[in-house]
Amino acid sequence: MPKINFNVEDRAEFSIDLNKILIKNPSSTFFARIDGRGMSDNGVSDGDVLIIDKSLNPKENSLVVCFLDGGFTLKRFNRIMMDLYQENIVWGVVIYIIKKV
């Protein structure tokens, strides 16, 4: 049998790259860290890292970063509630939460 040498470049598959998998729109993606326990009921804990995509439009019940009363906060998107605010308070849509276990 002839011996065939494979180069690294010939590899059919590469190691999994989380950046590529989790971030579809690098130019509009930002990170934020949760400070506090006010969202534990929503599965968001102190110290969690959020991956936020500003280019997406929130759907009903999406987790969104809002700017409200002079500060950033997390909310579940609800169209009726959002319509009550004078301006658009949604800063970006959370697409993943990274938790340290």
Added chain:
Amino acid sequence: MYGLCDCNNFFVSCERVFNPSLNGKPVLVLSSNDGCVIARSNESKKLGIKMGQPFFEIRELVEKNRVNLFSTNFSLYNDFSLRVMEVLRKYVPAIEVYSIDEAFFDLKGVDISILESFGKEIAAAVKKNIGIPVSIGIAPTKTLAKIASKLAKKYPKLEGCCIMYRFEDVEKVLKKIPVEDVWGIGRKLTKKLYSDGIKTAYDYTQLSSDWVKREMKVMGLRTWKELRGEACIGFEEMPSDKQQIMVSRSFTKEIDNFDDIHAAISIFISLAAEKLRKQKCCAGELNIFIFTNYYRKDKPQNYKIQFVRLDFPTDSTFELIEQGMKALEKIYSNKYTYKRAGIILTGIIKKNCIQGTLFDTTDRSKHSELMNIMDKINSDLGKGSVSVASQGLSPVRITNKHLSPCYTTRWEEILRIKV
């Protein structure tokens, strides 16, 4: 047709993305060492604060009007610039990044009837995806596109995009544009034009080409043609290497001894040399300058620049520092206290274009290797981890009292959300 996308008050807009409570409030970004104004929000412009104005002149005004101050956060602005350009590329394949906050588009082949809505769509996308407001101008030449983008910025009704190409439209606009606001017309030329009674861009287009060529030279003629709708300024997709590299700072405290200024100049040279190596170039000339404090009328003033032509172009921090120190010794005097110093590298050429000389005695391959290692360590461990001994340990502390977090480039500094 050409387009120009210009970010509105770019540095201020970057700060506002992570601090939306600053919207509608006066904001200023100050140069390194918080010396003078380098970006203003519209509210600050209305207060009469000028671009480049020294901070001490406006201190009272700033306090009285509660103007929000920021030190230059270059990492943040640079990251946002890359993001903006990335979004633009999604819409227009051919863009020319003209500066940190401006890019030209080549819109050849795009149907003219859709250009306006296309421009508005791009402006809306940059605003939504990144949070930066932009103004887009579309016109038959780059010079006219610049003017159109200014109109887009001035009139919010245009929704971020202004297109002008019909002869009557262009003429109407040019009649309202002061000639000094035209791209390519400098302060010197403006003076001359005003003395000849030429006040608007329209007046300029009405001059004869012979007159323009004689009085305003080739560049002036190019601008003249561009204003008349004839495209003369080509499109460069690739960012060109910098033709000069300058590093300079104002000192927090005036420097009155040779050792400190020596250390400062060494730092400036090593920063510049690092940039030089990054673009794989060498410099053949070095300029060192030291200035006293212009505003201290009670003290003797002194402005000195020393030019050095190197025997052999180099990118080595050691060689540049060695030459720089010889130059500094020539111009330094202990009779003065210095407020500002800097260095400029010129005569920049690609490293692979250099010819060796018979008299060159430096071991270049060794230097090169050492420089690579130095750059690698500094990029892995953070700026200034390794430096040449003459830099001293911390001789010039750059003061940035109002620096915002590097939200997008440092993991420890990402946005915090209190819940």
